Amino acid sequence: DAGVTQSPTHLIKTRGQQVTLRCSPKSGHDTVSWYQQALGQGPQFIFQYYEEEERQRGNFPDRFSGHQFPNYSSELNVNALLLGDSALYLCASSLVSDTQYFGPGTRLTVL
Amino acid sequence: TQLLEQSPQFLSIQEGENLTVYCNSSSVFSSLQWYRQEPGEGPVLLVTVVTGGEVKKLKRLTFQFGDARKDSSLHITAAQPGDTGLYLCAGKRTGGSYIPTFGRGTSLIVHP
Numbered sequence: 001d002a003g004v005t006q007s008p009t010h011l012i013k014t015r016g017q018q019v020t021l022r023c024s025p026k027s028g029h030d031t032v033s034w035y036q037q038a039l040g041q042g043p044q045f046i047f048q049y050y051e052e053e054e055r056q057r058g059n060f061p062d063r064f065s066g067h068q069f070p071n072y073s074s075e076l077n078v079n080a081l082l083l084g085d086s087a088l089y090l091c092a093s094s095l096v097s098d099t100q101y102f103g104p105g106t107r108l109t110v111l
Numbered sequence: 112t113q114l115l116e117q118s119p120q121f122l123s124i125q126e127g128e129n130l131t132v133y134c135n136s137s138s139v140f141s142s143l144q145w146y147r148q149e150p151g152e153g154p155v156l157l158v159t160v161v162t163g164g165e166v167k168k169l170k171r172l173t174f175q176f177g178d179a180r181k182d183s184s185l186h187i188t189a190a191q192p193g194d195t196g197l198y199l200c201a202g203k204r205t206g207g208s209y210i211p212t213f214g215r216g217t218s219l220i221v222h223p
Contacts, residue, residue, distance in 0.1 A: 042115075045211075056210055099156060102153030104151065104152050
C-alpha cells in the first residue's frame with residue numbers, strides 16, 4: 001500500500017517564475033492538505049482540498065493556488081516566486097478530518 | 112507569536128540519557144499530536160492525545176496531555192541515536208478549525 005507520494009523531490013527556480021508541485025494521496029484517502037515548512041519552522045497550513053474544491057485556506061497570498069483531480073491527486077501552484085518561497089512543501093492526505101499522513105515533501109529553492 | 116511554543120528548541124545529548132520536551136499554549140485544544148520528522152522526510156505521527164491528564168506510552172516514549180488541555184510533554188527514556196530528529200507538536204483548537212496548528216519543533220540529536 002503506497003503512502004503519500006510527491007514530485008519532484010527537489011526543484012530550483014528563479015524569482016518571478018512559476019512552479020507546480022504534485023501529490024498523490026495514500027490509497028483510500030479523499031482529502032489533501034498542503035503545508036509550507038521553512039527552515040527551522042514547523043509546517044504552516046496553505047490549503048486543503050476535498051471533492052475537488054478548496055475547503056479551507058491558511059494565511060497565504062493568492063499567488064498560491066491549487067487543484068484536486070477526480071482521482072484525489074492534487075497540485076500546488078505558486079506564481080511570481082519570491083526568495084521567501086524557498087521551503088519544504090509538504091502534502092498530507094486523510095479521510096476528511098481524520099489523521100493526516102504526510103509525504104516526503106518537495107524542496108523548493110528560489111534563487 | 113506562535114500558538115504553540117515548544118522548548119527547548121535544540122537538544123544534544125548522549126545515548127542513554129533521558130530527556131523531556133515541552134509544548135505549551137494559552138489556548139485549549141480538543142486534541143494534540145506529536146510527530147517526528149527526519150531530515151528530507153515528512154512528519155510521521157507518533158501519538159494523538161485527546162483527554163486532559165491522559166498519558167500514553169510508545170516503547171521508551173511517554174506522552175502527557177495537561178489537565179487543562181493547554182500543554183503537553185514528551186519524555187524519552189534512555190535515548191538512542193535512532194531517536195534523532197525534529198519533534199513537532201500540533202494541536203486542534205476546541206471549536207476551531209480541524210486543521211492542526213504546528214509548533215516550531217524541538218531538534219534532538221542523540222550521540223552514540
